Amino acid sequence: MRRFEFVVDREHAHAVNETFTGLRRLRVVALLAAGLAIAATAALLWSGQAWGYLLAFVFALGAAIALWVALWTPHRSSIEKLYQDGALVPAVVTGADQGGIVLLALVDIAEPAAPTRSWALVTRKVRTLPGHPPEPGERVPAVAVRTDHAPRQVGERWQLVTAMPIAWATRDSAVIERARGAITELEWRLLAENLELADRVRRTATKRVMLDPEHLPGELR
Template sequence: MRHFEFVVDREHAHAVNETFTGLRRMRVVALLAAGLAVAATAALLWSGQAWGYLLAIVCVLAAAIALWVALWTPHRSSIEKLYNDGALVPAVICAAEPSGIVLLALVDIAEPAAAERSWALITRKVRALPGHDPMPGERVPAVAVRTDRAPRQVGERWQLVTAMPIAWGTRDSEVIDQARGTITETEWRLLADNLALAPRVVRTATKRLMLDPQHLPPDLR
């Protein structure tokens, strides 16, 4: 797994990093859900009805799950942790629309201990991409971030992975250029050759399309 270390500009990241914003929003929703579940539990117990006690147990379980998510999110939403733990991956702009920019990224979704790599194309639509020219074909170095909430992967592959641009963590164009240069030309070329597949990836439920290992360059097999 290839990592790229740099000093994260926290002020910049808090302002533009959409991955961080999404995780923070999830924590707020989880806290609200926990509060509602606790209130419902109290009301059901107060009713004194037998069926109310059964529903109260369900509400307690729901509150426990919501609280777990709320406590888990701050650990996962550390900006430095997201960048440090994520593998450096290539992404390119495949479409620039009025509503946002669509990125196509090449990601190995196999867990580190897996015997074989599992390369996939993934897409992500973002609102803004500072530090980059919003033109199709623009090379955007990013890190792969796991977004599923399961305690571990299913089988040997991560189920939900997204790409988080390096440009969301720094204003320094030299850092972005260094990250871009760290990624092999083979990977950039593979993405460029598969830009036409982006609409197909977007139409999938998981925004992911597995690549046939037999069609990969030798150094990626």
């Protein structure tokens, strides 16, 4: 797995990083859900009805799950950890769409110990992309981030993966350029050759399309 080390600008990341914002929103929703479930549990137990005890158990279980999500999310949403653990991947701008910018990224979704690589094209629509002109073909170095909110992958592949731009964690153009140079020209070229697949990828439920290994360069098999 190829990683990229740099100093994360936390102030900048808190302001523009949409992945972090989404995880923070998830925690708030989980805390609200836990609070409502606990209140419902208490009311049902107070009722003293036999059927209320069964429903109280269901709500208590829901509260426990929501609290687990709320407590786990801060660990997940550490900005430094997201960039430290994510593999460096290439992404390119495919165009603008309804006030956002659509990125197409090349991501290996296989777990590190898997015997073979599993390359996929994934898309992501972003609102802002500091440090990059929103022009089709613009090269955007990013890191791969899981979005399934599960403690581990299923089988030998991650189920939901997206690309998080390096530009969301630094204002330094030299860092972005260094990350861009750390990605092979072969990968950038493969993305450029598949730009027309962006719309197809976006129409899928997972925003992902697997690439046929037989059609990949030997270096990526």
